[in-house]
Amino acid sequence: MTQIRSTLLTILAASAMLLSCKPESVKDYEPVTTGGVESIAGTWTGTSVLQRDRDAERKNFPYKTQDITNLLEFNKVKLTLVANGGQPTTFTVDHGTAPQIFRLTSGTWKVDNTEKVGTISLINAGDTIKLTLGSYSLLASNKMLLKQSKTLLGVEVINYEFNFSK
Protein backbone atom coordinates (compact mmCIF):
# COMPACT_ATOMS: atom_id res chain seq x y z
CA MET A 1 0.00 0.00 0.00
CA THR A 2 2.87 2.35 0.93
CA GLN A 3 4.65 1.45 -2.28
CA ILE A 4 1.56 2.28 -4.38
CA ARG A 5 1.21 5.63 -2.60
CA SER A 6 4.87 6.52 -3.27
CA THR A 7 4.54 5.64 -6.91
CA LEU A 8 1.41 7.76 -7.24
CA LEU A 9 3.11 10.70 -5.52
CA THR A 10 6.11 10.40 -7.85
CA ILE A 11 3.85 10.33 -10.92
CA LEU A 12 1.90 13.32 -9.57
CA ALA A 13 5.08 15.32 -8.93
CA ALA A 14 6.48 14.48 -12.36
CA SER A 15 3.19 15.49 -14.00
CA ALA A 16 3.15 18.79 -12.11
CA MET A 17 6.69 19.52 -13.23
CA LEU A 18 5.89 18.68 -16.84
CA LEU A 19 2.76 20.81 -16.80
CA SER A 20 4.70 23.74 -15.37
CA CYS A 21 6.93 23.77 -18.45
CA LYS A 22 6.01 26.28 -21.11
CA PRO A 23 7.82 27.20 -24.31
CA GLU A 24 9.99 30.31 -24.26
CA SER A 25 9.52 32.87 -26.95
CA VAL A 26 12.20 32.34 -29.60
CA LYS A 27 13.88 35.56 -30.66
CA ASP A 28 14.23 36.38 -34.35
CA TYR A 29 17.68 35.79 -35.94
CA GLU A 30 19.64 38.98 -36.03
CA PRO A 31 22.51 38.91 -38.55
CA VAL A 32 25.82 40.48 -37.52
CA THR A 33 26.19 43.76 -39.41
CA THR A 34 29.95 44.35 -39.14
CA GLY A 35 31.65 45.24 -42.38
CA GLY A 36 29.10 47.81 -43.48
CA VAL A 37 29.76 51.54 -43.67
CA GLU A 38 28.13 52.20 -40.28
CA SER A 39 30.44 49.72 -38.58
CA ILE A 40 33.55 51.56 -39.72
CA ALA A 41 32.19 55.08 -39.22
CA GLY A 42 33.38 56.91 -36.14
CA THR A 43 36.61 58.20 -34.64
CA TRP A 44 39.49 55.75 -34.59
CA THR A 45 42.74 56.19 -32.68
CA GLY A 46 45.95 54.69 -34.03
CA THR A 47 47.46 51.85 -31.98
CA SER A 48 50.26 50.38 -34.11
CA VAL A 49 51.83 50.37 -37.58
CA LEU A 50 53.70 47.56 -39.28
CA GLN A 51 55.79 48.31 -42.36
CA ARG A 52 56.25 45.33 -44.68
CA ASP A 53 58.96 45.13 -47.34
CA ARG A 54 57.03 43.27 -50.04
CA ASP A 55 60.09 43.05 -52.28
CA ALA A 56 62.02 41.27 -49.49
CA GLU A 57 59.03 38.98 -48.90
CA ARG A 58 58.88 38.00 -52.58
CA LYS A 59 62.62 37.33 -52.74
CA ASN A 60 62.68 35.70 -49.30
CA PHE A 61 65.34 38.16 -48.16
CA PRO A 62 65.77 38.83 -44.44
CA TYR A 63 64.32 41.97 -42.84
CA LYS A 64 60.74 41.65 -44.03
CA THR A 65 58.84 43.71 -41.43
CA GLN A 66 59.44 46.60 -39.06
CA ASP A 67 57.25 48.07 -36.32
CA ILE A 68 57.24 51.83 -36.94
CA THR A 69 54.58 52.82 -34.40
CA ASN A 70 56.97 55.02 -32.43
CA LEU A 71 58.63 56.57 -35.49
CA LEU A 72 55.23 57.64 -36.81
CA GLU A 73 53.96 58.56 -33.32
CA PHE A 74 50.91 56.67 -34.45
CA ASN A 75 49.19 56.72 -31.05
CA LYS A 76 48.58 60.44 -31.69
CA VAL A 77 46.81 59.87 -35.00
CA LYS A 78 43.01 60.03 -35.11
CA LEU A 79 40.96 59.07 -38.16
CA THR A 80 37.32 60.16 -38.23
CA LEU A 81 35.01 58.64 -40.82
CA VAL A 82 31.59 60.26 -40.98
CA ALA A 83 28.59 58.40 -42.46
CA ASN A 84 24.99 59.39 -43.01
CA GLY A 85 22.24 56.86 -43.67
CA GLY A 86 24.76 54.12 -44.41
CA GLN A 87 26.63 56.26 -46.93
CA PRO A 88 30.17 57.60 -46.41
CA THR A 89 30.39 61.40 -46.37
CA THR A 90 33.48 63.17 -44.97
CA PHE A 91 36.69 62.24 -43.19
CA THR A 92 39.34 63.98 -41.14
CA VAL A 93 42.80 62.83 -40.10
CA ASP A 94 44.26 64.50 -37.03
CA HIS A 95 47.99 63.75 -37.10
CA GLY A 96 48.70 66.03 -34.15
CA THR A 97 52.47 66.47 -34.08
CA ALA A 98 53.01 63.08 -35.73
CA PRO A 99 54.36 62.71 -39.29
CA GLN A 100 51.63 63.04 -41.90
CA ILE A 101 51.67 59.45 -43.02
CA PHE A 102 48.22 59.76 -44.62
CA ARG A 103 49.18 62.90 -46.59
CA LEU A 104 45.54 64.07 -46.60
CA THR A 105 43.91 65.62 -43.56
CA SER A 106 40.30 66.04 -44.70
CA GLY A 107 37.93 65.42 -47.58
CA THR A 108 35.38 62.87 -48.61
CA TRP A 109 35.57 59.11 -48.50
CA LYS A 110 34.12 56.34 -50.62
CA VAL A 111 33.91 52.58 -50.37
CA ASP A 112 33.67 49.84 -52.97
CA ASN A 113 30.63 48.22 -51.26
CA THR A 114 28.53 49.92 -48.58
CA GLU A 115 27.25 46.57 -47.18
CA LYS A 116 30.59 44.79 -47.11
CA VAL A 117 33.42 47.27 -47.32
CA GLY A 118 36.58 46.05 -49.02
CA THR A 119 38.40 49.24 -49.89
CA ILE A 120 38.17 52.77 -48.56
CA SER A 121 39.21 55.77 -50.65
CA LEU A 122 40.13 59.02 -48.91
CA ILE A 123 39.71 61.81 -51.45
CA ASN A 124 40.75 65.45 -51.50
CA ALA A 125 40.92 67.63 -54.61
CA GLY A 126 41.83 64.84 -57.01
CA ASP A 127 44.28 63.22 -54.61
CA THR A 128 43.19 59.77 -53.46
CA ILE A 129 44.56 57.40 -50.84
CA LYS A 130 43.29 53.86 -51.22
CA LEU A 131 43.15 51.67 -48.10
CA THR A 132 42.13 48.04 -47.82
CA LEU A 133 40.01 47.00 -44.83
CA GLY A 134 41.34 44.07 -42.79
CA SER A 135 39.34 41.41 -40.93
CA TYR A 136 35.64 42.13 -40.17
CA SER A 137 35.97 40.22 -36.88
CA LEU A 138 38.18 43.03 -35.55
CA LEU A 139 35.36 45.53 -36.06
CA ALA A 140 33.13 43.56 -33.67
CA SER A 141 35.65 44.34 -30.92
CA ASN A 142 36.00 48.00 -31.93
CA LYS A 143 39.31 47.48 -33.69
CA MET A 144 40.15 48.15 -37.31
CA LEU A 145 42.99 47.20 -39.62
CA LEU A 146 43.67 49.28 -42.73
CA LYS A 147 46.36 48.39 -45.24
CA GLN A 148 48.05 50.74 -47.68
CA SER A 149 50.06 49.54 -50.63
CA LYS A 150 52.95 51.49 -52.19
CA THR A 151 54.01 50.57 -55.71
CA LEU A 152 56.92 51.15 -58.05
CA LEU A 153 56.35 50.59 -61.78
CA GLY A 154 53.04 48.97 -60.84
CA VAL A 155 54.62 46.44 -58.47
CA GLU A 156 53.89 46.54 -54.73
CA VAL A 157 57.13 47.18 -52.84
CA ILE A 158 55.89 48.38 -49.43
CA ASN A 159 52.73 47.66 -47.45
CA TYR A 160 51.66 49.51 -44.31
CA GLU A 161 49.35 47.84 -41.81
CA PHE A 162 47.61 50.49 -39.70
CA ASN A 163 45.83 49.26 -36.57
CA PHE A 164 43.17 51.41 -34.90
CA SER A 165 40.80 51.13 -31.95
CA LYS A 166 37.61 52.99 -31.09
Place this chain on the structure above:
Amino acid sequence: MSRMKNVLSLLMLLVAAPCYVFSQTSGAIVTRIPSSFTAEDQVKIIVDVSNVPNLAGKEPLYIWTWNPGDPAPGNGSWDNSNEGRKMVKEGPNKWSWTFTPTQYYGKTPAEITQISFLVKAKNGNGDLKTDDIHLPVAPLVYVPTAFRTFPKVVGQGEAITFFLDQSLATDITTQRMNPTGATISLFSDAGAQVDAAKNVTLTNLGPGVYSGAFFPSKLFNIPAGVTIGKMRVVFKGKIKDANGNDVDAESAFEYGFDPLK
Protein backbone atom coordinates in the same frame (compact mmCIF):
# COMPACT_ATOMS: atom_id res chain seq x y z
CA MET B 1 107.36 82.11 -88.83
CA SER B 2 104.08 81.56 -90.67
CA ARG B 3 105.05 77.94 -91.22
CA MET B 4 105.75 77.57 -87.50
CA LYS B 5 102.28 78.95 -86.71
CA ASN B 6 100.69 76.44 -89.07
CA VAL B 7 102.50 73.56 -87.40
CA LEU B 8 101.40 74.80 -83.96
CA SER B 9 97.81 75.16 -85.15
CA LEU B 10 97.88 71.65 -86.58
CA LEU B 11 99.29 70.26 -83.33
CA MET B 12 96.63 72.07 -81.31
CA LEU B 13 93.92 70.72 -83.60
CA LEU B 14 95.25 67.19 -83.25
CA VAL B 15 95.25 67.52 -79.45
CA ALA B 16 91.82 69.13 -79.33
CA ALA B 17 90.06 66.88 -81.82
CA PRO B 18 89.69 63.80 -79.60
CA CYS B 19 88.41 66.03 -76.75
CA TYR B 20 85.89 67.58 -79.12
CA VAL B 21 84.66 64.16 -80.26
CA PHE B 22 84.45 62.98 -76.64
CA SER B 23 82.53 66.01 -75.45
CA GLN B 24 79.95 65.65 -78.22
CA THR B 25 78.77 62.26 -76.92
CA SER B 26 79.20 62.62 -73.16
CA GLY B 27 76.93 64.23 -70.58
CA ALA B 28 74.00 61.77 -70.48
CA ILE B 29 72.20 61.71 -67.12
CA VAL B 30 70.93 58.22 -66.33
CA THR B 31 68.17 57.51 -63.78
CA ARG B 32 67.17 54.00 -62.72
CA ILE B 33 63.79 53.06 -61.26
CA PRO B 34 64.20 51.24 -58.93
CA SER B 35 67.62 52.62 -58.10
CA SER B 36 68.85 49.07 -57.45
CA PHE B 37 67.47 46.13 -59.44
CA THR B 38 68.03 42.42 -59.95
CA ALA B 39 67.88 40.54 -63.25
CA GLU B 40 64.28 39.55 -62.48
CA ASP B 41 62.97 43.01 -61.57
CA GLN B 42 61.24 45.28 -64.02
CA VAL B 43 63.39 48.38 -64.39
CA LYS B 44 62.83 51.73 -66.07
CA ILE B 45 65.92 53.53 -67.30
CA ILE B 46 65.55 57.20 -68.12
CA VAL B 47 68.31 58.90 -70.11
CA ASP B 48 68.44 62.70 -70.27
CA VAL B 49 70.45 63.75 -73.33
CA SER B 50 70.04 67.52 -72.82
CA ASN B 51 73.79 67.82 -72.23
CA VAL B 52 74.84 65.46 -75.03
CA PRO B 53 75.53 67.87 -77.93
CA ASN B 54 75.26 65.21 -80.66
CA LEU B 55 71.81 64.02 -79.46
CA ALA B 56 70.11 67.01 -77.84
CA GLY B 57 66.98 67.85 -79.81
CA LYS B 58 67.18 64.69 -81.94
CA GLU B 59 64.29 62.23 -82.00
CA PRO B 60 63.32 59.50 -81.83
CA LEU B 61 66.16 57.81 -79.98
CA TYR B 62 67.04 54.13 -79.76
CA ILE B 63 68.77 51.74 -77.38
CA TRP B 64 71.85 49.92 -78.64
CA THR B 65 72.83 47.19 -76.16
CA TRP B 66 75.39 44.43 -76.27
CA ASN B 67 75.92 43.24 -72.70
CA PRO B 68 74.95 40.67 -71.41
CA GLY B 69 74.20 39.94 -75.07
CA ASP B 70 72.21 41.13 -78.05
CA PRO B 71 68.46 41.13 -77.39
CA ALA B 72 66.24 39.33 -79.90
CA PRO B 73 65.72 40.26 -82.69
CA GLY B 74 68.86 42.38 -82.45
CA ASN B 75 69.77 46.05 -82.41
CA GLY B 76 69.48 46.45 -86.17
CA SER B 77 72.33 48.06 -88.07
CA TRP B 78 74.24 51.15 -86.92
CA ASP B 79 72.68 53.29 -89.65
CA ASN B 80 69.19 51.81 -89.23
CA SER B 81 68.22 50.78 -85.66
CA ASN B 82 65.59 48.12 -85.16
CA GLU B 83 62.18 49.75 -84.42
CA GLY B 84 61.86 47.38 -81.45
CA ARG B 85 64.69 49.31 -79.78
CA LYS B 86 62.89 52.67 -79.98
CA MET B 87 62.74 54.45 -76.61
CA VAL B 88 59.73 56.21 -75.07
CA LYS B 89 59.80 59.99 -74.95
CA GLU B 90 59.29 61.15 -71.35
CA GLY B 91 59.81 64.86 -72.06
CA PRO B 92 62.17 67.17 -73.93
CA ASN B 93 65.44 65.23 -74.39
CA LYS B 94 64.32 62.58 -71.86
CA TRP B 95 63.94 59.03 -73.15
CA SER B 96 63.05 55.87 -71.26
CA TRP B 97 63.46 52.13 -71.67
CA THR B 98 61.44 49.72 -69.50
CA PHE B 99 62.30 46.04 -69.40
CA THR B 100 62.97 42.97 -67.26
CA PRO B 101 66.58 41.89 -67.90
CA THR B 102 66.04 38.09 -67.97
CA GLN B 103 63.16 38.41 -70.44
CA TYR B 104 64.75 41.14 -72.54
CA TYR B 105 68.07 39.40 -73.04
CA GLY B 106 66.82 35.79 -72.81
CA LYS B 107 69.50 35.03 -70.23
CA THR B 108 69.49 33.45 -66.77
CA PRO B 109 69.96 35.75 -63.74
CA ALA B 110 73.44 34.30 -63.20
CA GLU B 111 74.47 35.51 -66.66
CA ILE B 112 73.35 39.08 -66.01
CA THR B 113 75.66 40.99 -63.68
CA GLN B 114 75.87 44.22 -65.68
CA ILE B 115 74.00 45.90 -68.48
CA SER B 116 75.86 47.89 -71.12
CA PHE B 117 74.18 50.10 -73.66
CA LEU B 118 74.20 53.46 -75.38
CA VAL B 119 71.51 55.71 -76.77
CA LYS B 120 71.62 56.69 -80.43
CA ALA B 121 69.69 58.20 -83.30
CA LYS B 122 68.15 55.75 -85.76
CA ASN B 123 71.10 56.43 -88.03
CA GLY B 124 74.05 56.68 -85.69
CA ASN B 125 76.52 57.80 -88.35
CA GLY B 126 78.36 60.97 -87.39
CA ASP B 127 78.56 59.88 -83.76
CA LEU B 128 74.91 60.57 -83.06
CA LYS B 129 75.10 58.62 -79.81
CA THR B 130 75.95 58.78 -76.12
CA ASP B 131 79.05 57.31 -74.58
CA ASP B 132 78.78 53.71 -73.39
CA ILE B 133 76.65 53.36 -70.25
CA HIS B 134 77.19 50.50 -67.79
CA LEU B 135 74.74 49.67 -64.98
CA PRO B 136 75.33 47.06 -62.27
CA VAL B 137 72.67 44.40 -61.69
CA ALA B 138 72.11 43.34 -58.08
CA PRO B 139 72.35 39.62 -57.25
CA LEU B 140 69.21 37.58 -56.55
CA VAL B 141 70.57 36.40 -53.20
CA TYR B 142 70.70 38.73 -50.22
CA VAL B 143 74.13 40.26 -49.77
CA PRO B 144 74.71 41.89 -46.34
CA THR B 145 76.28 45.33 -46.52
CA ALA B 146 77.62 47.81 -43.97
CA PHE B 147 74.79 50.24 -44.76
CA ARG B 148 71.21 49.26 -45.48
CA THR B 149 67.74 50.73 -45.21
CA PHE B 150 64.35 49.39 -44.26
CA PRO B 151 62.50 49.08 -46.48
CA LYS B 152 65.03 48.44 -49.23
CA VAL B 153 63.16 50.67 -51.68
CA VAL B 154 62.60 54.08 -50.12
CA GLY B 155 60.81 57.24 -51.18
CA GLN B 156 60.17 60.70 -49.82
CA GLY B 157 56.71 59.74 -48.53
CA GLU B 158 57.87 56.67 -46.59
CA ALA B 159 59.10 55.97 -43.09
CA ILE B 160 62.81 55.17 -43.43
CA THR B 161 65.03 53.28 -41.02
CA PHE B 162 68.73 53.01 -41.78
CA PHE B 163 71.32 50.66 -40.30
CA LEU B 164 75.10 50.57 -39.97
CA ASP B 165 76.84 47.25 -39.35
CA GLN B 166 80.51 48.02 -38.71
CA SER B 167 81.52 44.36 -38.99
CA LEU B 168 80.65 44.54 -42.71
CA ALA B 169 82.47 47.82 -43.38
CA THR B 170 85.26 47.81 -45.95
CA ASP B 171 87.23 50.79 -44.61
CA ILE B 172 89.11 51.14 -41.35
CA THR B 173 87.44 54.38 -40.26
CA THR B 174 83.94 52.90 -40.43
CA GLN B 175 85.12 49.73 -38.75
CA ARG B 176 86.85 51.46 -35.85
CA MET B 177 84.82 54.59 -35.19
CA ASN B 178 82.53 54.92 -32.21
CA PRO B 179 79.36 56.44 -33.76
CA THR B 180 77.60 59.03 -31.62
CA GLY B 181 75.11 60.40 -34.16
CA ALA B 182 74.31 60.87 -37.80
CA THR B 183 73.38 63.70 -40.14
CA ILE B 184 71.13 63.26 -43.13
CA SER B 185 71.08 65.38 -46.29
CA LEU B 186 68.51 65.10 -49.06
CA PHE B 187 69.18 65.91 -52.71
CA SER B 188 66.67 66.53 -55.47
CA ASP B 189 66.57 64.64 -58.76
CA ALA B 190 68.59 67.51 -60.23
CA GLY B 191 71.25 67.05 -57.55
CA ALA B 192 70.52 70.19 -55.50
CA GLN B 193 70.53 69.88 -51.73
CA VAL B 194 67.04 70.22 -50.25
CA ASP B 195 66.89 72.01 -46.89
CA ALA B 196 69.85 71.84 -44.49
CA ALA B 197 71.37 68.63 -43.18
CA LYS B 198 69.54 67.28 -40.12
CA ASN B 199 70.80 65.40 -37.09
CA VAL B 200 69.34 62.02 -36.22
CA THR B 201 69.82 60.10 -32.98
CA LEU B 202 71.33 56.64 -33.32
CA THR B 203 70.23 53.54 -31.41
CA ASN B 204 72.87 50.96 -30.57
CA LEU B 205 71.30 47.59 -31.44
CA GLY B 206 74.31 45.49 -30.48
CA PRO B 207 78.08 45.38 -30.94
CA GLY B 208 78.87 47.57 -33.96
CA VAL B 209 75.26 47.79 -35.13
CA TYR B 210 73.45 51.14 -35.10
CA SER B 211 70.16 52.38 -36.50
CA GLY B 212 68.38 55.68 -37.05
CA ALA B 213 64.97 56.51 -38.44
CA PHE B 214 63.14 59.46 -39.94
CA PHE B 215 60.14 60.50 -41.96
CA PRO B 216 61.43 62.82 -44.73
CA SER B 217 58.55 65.31 -44.91
CA LYS B 218 58.55 65.66 -41.10
CA LEU B 219 62.30 66.13 -40.69
CA PHE B 220 62.88 68.23 -43.82
CA ASN B 221 61.10 71.12 -45.47
CA ILE B 222 60.58 69.71 -48.96
CA PRO B 223 59.10 72.33 -51.31
CA ALA B 224 56.02 71.27 -53.27
CA GLY B 225 56.93 69.73 -56.61
CA VAL B 226 60.47 68.76 -55.59
CA THR B 227 61.33 65.10 -56.08
CA ILE B 228 64.03 63.68 -53.84
CA GLY B 229 66.61 61.66 -55.76
CA LYS B 230 68.92 60.50 -52.99
CA MET B 231 70.00 60.89 -49.38
CA ARG B 232 73.42 61.10 -47.83
CA VAL B 233 73.84 59.69 -44.33
CA VAL B 234 77.00 60.69 -42.46
CA PHE B 235 77.77 58.74 -39.30
CA LYS B 236 79.79 60.87 -36.88
CA GLY B 237 81.82 59.77 -33.92
CA LYS B 238 85.24 59.36 -32.41
CA ILE B 239 88.22 57.24 -33.33
CA LYS B 240 91.58 56.74 -31.59
CA ASP B 241 94.59 58.29 -33.28
CA ALA B 242 98.14 56.89 -33.19
CA ASN B 243 98.63 58.37 -29.69
CA GLY B 244 95.42 56.90 -28.32
CA ASN B 245 93.59 60.21 -28.32
CA ASP B 246 89.99 60.58 -29.46
CA VAL B 247 89.63 62.44 -32.75
CA ASP B 248 86.56 63.16 -34.84
CA ALA B 249 85.67 60.63 -37.53
CA GLU B 250 82.99 60.38 -40.22
CA SER B 251 81.67 57.69 -42.49
CA ALA B 252 79.28 58.60 -45.32
CA PHE B 253 76.84 56.59 -47.40
CA GLU B 254 74.56 57.64 -50.26
CA TYR B 255 71.30 55.90 -51.10
CA GLY B 256 68.83 56.46 -53.95
CA PHE B 257 65.16 57.33 -53.54
CA ASP B 258 62.45 55.99 -55.82
CA PRO B 259 59.16 57.62 -56.91
CA LEU B 260 56.73 55.34 -55.04
CA LYS B 261 53.01 55.72 -55.65
